Amino acid sequence: MLWLLFFLVTAIHAELCQPGAENAFKVRLSIRTALGDKAYAWDTNEEYLFKAMVAFSMRKVPNREATEISHVLLCNVTQRVSFWFVVTDPSKNHTLPAVEVQSAIRMNKNRINNAFFLNDQTLEFLKIPSTLAPPMDPSVPIWIIIFGVIFCIIIVAIALLILSGIWQRRRKNKEPSEVDDAEDKCENMITIENGIPSDPLDMKGGHINDAFMTEDERLTPL
């Protein structure tokens, strides 16, 4: 009699948890991709932890606080590591609707990931899309801040240059007596007539022939 009951229970369990069964989900773990050398082996203890995490997620759903670890059934564990699971109700005859399981897992995905040192890419629940973390959006985009800083620097520099140019010009205009001296300094008055540079103002009174190049110009600096 007891054997028959045991047989019946396992048969029912086998029916409830099958690849592609109603309300069943496939899970895929990529432990070696995520952890490399520190990868742990997937054994029955890890499976127990997984059942516990699923039961924990279900207990957070209203009306499902009585979910136990034994209500979570795993099957078809492969080398990948991948397997299917279902969550049954306390009577162990029916499986809980997929929508409930889906929303419960989604809300606690972060806790489940952390329990196994994995992330959304390496612990996949097929058919349960994960909510992707939105990128951090500061209130003021960073580029505008940098733009504003550089913009202000450039405007200040332009203003300084223009103002200093105006001051220089005003100083030049206020000192007409200096103008004559300036001509004797390095500024050469050159106009082009027929392509030949010549000095129209004969300031030197005929003592110096400006048609000849001065010593400085003949020796090219470079």
Place this chain on the structure above:
Amino acid sequence: MEKARPLWANSLQFVFACISYAVGLGNVWRFPYLCQMYGGGSFLVPYIIMLIVEGMPLLYLELAVGQRMRQGSIGAWRTISPYLSGVGVASVVVSFFLSMYYNVINAWAFWYLFHSFQDPLPWSVCPLNGNHTGYDEECEKASSTQYFWYRKTLNISPSLQENGGVQWEPALCLLLAWLVVYLCILRGTESTGKVVYFTASLPYCVLIIYLIRGLTLHGATNGLMYMFTPKGSSALSLLAFQIEQLANPKAWINAATQIFFSLGLGFGSLIAFASYNEPSNNCQKHAIIVSLINSFTSIFASIVTFSIYGFKATFNYENCLKKVSLLLTNTFDLEDGFLTASNLEQVKGYLASAYPSKYSEMFPQIKNCSLESELDTAVQGTGLAFIVYTEAIKNMEVSQLWSVLYFFMLLMLGIGSMLGNTAAILTPLTDSKIISSHLPKEAISGLVCLVNCAIGMVFTMEAGNYWFDIFNDYAATLSLLLIVLVETIAVCYVYGLRRFESDLKAMTGRAVSWYWKVMWAGVSPLLIVSLFVFYLSDYILTGTLKYQAWDASQGQLVTKDYPAYALAVIGLLVASSTMCIPLAALGTFVQRRLKRGDADPVA
């Protein structure tokens, strides 16, 4: 009383200004593309020959003209012959068109530079879609770098006809770019002379840093080998291929074109820069130095570019292999980590035989990963700079640093070239007595920058990139060839080669070697005429002109025809600069006739 002409503080400033102007974005994004198209190493042969035969003589000619006439392009050509002042006007018009659209590139460089201070880089991840369950659709179909360029930066419309409005973000960056240019040219040679120390030297620092980083990247050697070897050949056929490329006329034409446009001849910038020289400056030596440095930079930049290509291609190839492994692992529930790059083919074969039905089901999803096809993406222009490079940068460690360095270098190159362009426009304006007596130099520069900025807002519209391509392809190409041709003929035959030679000898104290005379009088004009004929015939034979439009639904570029008004704009661009030459000649002729008519009332 005339004010003295401002001079460069020393001849090093002049050389740096010329280098900063000539070494521009074309060295970085056009030359590597040409190298790849025409067989890598073998492209260097026509390139160097064209440099010696075409580049150096024409550069020397322009510098000598500017230094001799000591005026901007309009005044200089008017002095050579009053009928040819149209050449100067045409140069100014072409420079004006160029500065209108060129600064938009600087605006984009600023945009990317400001966005490089984020973690993660905004072009390395796709944004999420509406309900946060996946990534944005357009971004999935294209790649995150393409999405950032086409959607976030340009916000491009599907075709030229759909104009859209002015985008405020690129418009702000364009404003900033023009303010920076204004700051540099504000005081004329005084400010420009100091700025060019940085714009000429900093790009080389960044290129050297990138060379060291690039060569140490994983997979860089793949790219470098690809530059020199043709697709899928052995070492024996390599030599045959290289020799075959030498006989390809397109390689020679492209080498000549590249040298011509890379040196920036015909815009009037070189004449403007040289006009601020001391008359005794040794411009022959400087011409040789500048052209050699320009070509060396192109080759140097293409080594960097190819090592980056190699890294990107290897990274993508390995990613592709990983994706295929994951697909197989998931479908057949193999042990995680079992499939590696080395046993992939073996396992595929085994699976195909062991589970034929399942394998054939998922077979369409398996992509054939090939390193060759990843390397084969030959890209030039803005696509290379803003899509391919950013894709490579996002995979490097400390990508923010590399991104900042790279866009800073692009900015230096771009601003250096802009200084030359604006000098070409401003020097004739400040030389003209009418304008410079009413307005100070700062106001003239400010007005030019303002007008250019206002018109440049067109390129910040949604369809702006298409207009940018129109300007980039047609505003300067044909006109420049004609301008330089007329320049060479004017100096050699109208002004007189002997007269020019004696002028140079009197000015610098050195004789002009026979080599230059032969090039100026014979070889270079012939080369330019052949280039001109080739381009004209190419345009005529192609029929309707087409452009590449971005299709957001497919996530890739599609080819479309230009509408009629765009073709009209293209025609206007070319005509407005080339027609200046005959119109000005006609105008001078009529003016002289009227004067002669006034002088002789009897006749």
